[in-house]
Amino acid sequence: MQYLVLSLLTLLLVGCQEQAPQTSSDADPRWVKTAVVMADTARALSLTGVLRARHETPQAFRISGQIATRHVDAGQSVRLGEVLFTLDPSDLEETLAASRAELAAAQASLAVAEADLVRDRQLLEQNYLSRQAFERAELSMREATTRRDAANARLAESRNALGYATLRAEADGVLIDVNGEPGQVVGTGQTVARLAHDGPREVEVSFPAHWRPPQKGELQVGERQIALTRREVAGAVDPATLTWRARYRLEELLEERGLGDVVEARFMLNDTKATGYFRVPVAALDERGNGSQLWQVVDGKAQPLPVTPERTTREHVWISGEGLEEGQAVISLGTHLLTPGMAVRPLSEEVAP
Template identity: 60%
Template structure:
């Protein structure tokens, strides 16, 4: 009986010793806070834009004069060749009459010079006229012909000017602005209306001066998203707003013709390589040969080499061959860790 009692006491003491060793090992492990790695999403820039037509052409007379009639209003759709405005053509009619008279006078001069030339040729053959006088007659005839050609050109110009007194739409489209009024005196080339020609619409966007307009983007509507492709970028930043003006083509047609409407657009800010993750700045340890993170593996802290893509105020973008989505890394106190150190994530303490 005493021997059995002694054996039980020895076994009890041995079990208590093992438990105490395990407790001491757990108490010696450092508690660490961990966080999951999350992939960096493509940063996007949201900007407002204005719907424009590909061609917004000012409509203007090719001659000066006083507006006689106005046939259209802003917001009206017109067809190619439709009359928009007319000028008072009384002066143009007089100019046409004068041009016709000049042509008639020039033709008479040609007839006289040709008759003189033929007479002088006959006299020259009979030796009644010198060669010099005959050459002078030939030059006079050539001059008369040239003046006739000039008179014909002026007549054609006068006819064209009379036609230009009627302003017609140069293409099918929508008049987005009409400013000409009857009685107004306009100069040559002075716009009296603006025509947005039919065709696909574009979006004009102003980008901050520090950002070059990207090649692609998206137009955000209530229930649709239309892809945008860059067509042109201004050659210089706007001197007043210090922004870059860019025009983007719509890959799909709009359901409604909403010229001038302010719309929401979205553009990628940067092109990111694959495998970039976001971590807290405090998780990065730079004591070694390069930046590294610490991973908890089998209760021990192990370093993982990384490269830093971008550093922000609270977070950093990092890359590494061993990094993966959802990987647990030590988020605080990494400067106190050493390879193989026993650590315990705080999540285990909370679970207990």
């Protein structure tokens, strides 16, 4: 009996020792790294833009047909009048031949009408022809003349159409896009290439919907700053991207960059535009399921705080939302592992042994 009691006491002590560490582990909060919410009081806004030509025009045939030859590639420099594409001229040449034959027939008819009018005038003078018959000859003469003029116009139109079968560059520049291929049937006005004219260069920038593009800015090219002046801005916000599209003229030449290059532009904004926006590290933003949120420590527990992202860079994100204050501490690492009410403890509270 005494041995049985000792065995039961031993098992009870072992069970308590195995359960105690588990209870202690559940009670220990997770150590978390925190960062401070910073108010966005800076008046400078840095955005990326794309280098464009002042004039970019689509190149297209003025008639429909099948492409016979292609003489250029994307990225190629071309000169004014240089051949880009040609169409199959077979039908156009037949039309030109028919127009020439029609003109010849009209000219022959006109010659006959002229001869008849001369003869009828002589007969009228000798009283061998009535005035009515002579006037009918005059009308035939006018009709033949009109037919001759119409045939001339159709011949000129056919010649122009044959000339339109050769597409030439309308200016000096660079082809930034070429999509026509031999054998392709194209319609009148269908774009087969896009030409960026030589000359002034511009920067196209997209601004967030809540910032109206300013009049001035500067382009950052290494250690060099090039002044920018706004030339145009879209009349409305793009509904797909919720941005203002603006074009800025470069006040200096920029030869070291090519068309389509992504560049960095900086703009000065009014302080009122920055009111209500805060900056936190990118890692602090949690965008799981229910929208964007930050995590703050409230009474030793992690609690979500809904926010709205406004702009993001590699290191920081600009946000807005209710309950945000400058200097507020938020969890800045491992936010994807947090759950509401989880016990946490900032590393700043860690005490050395």
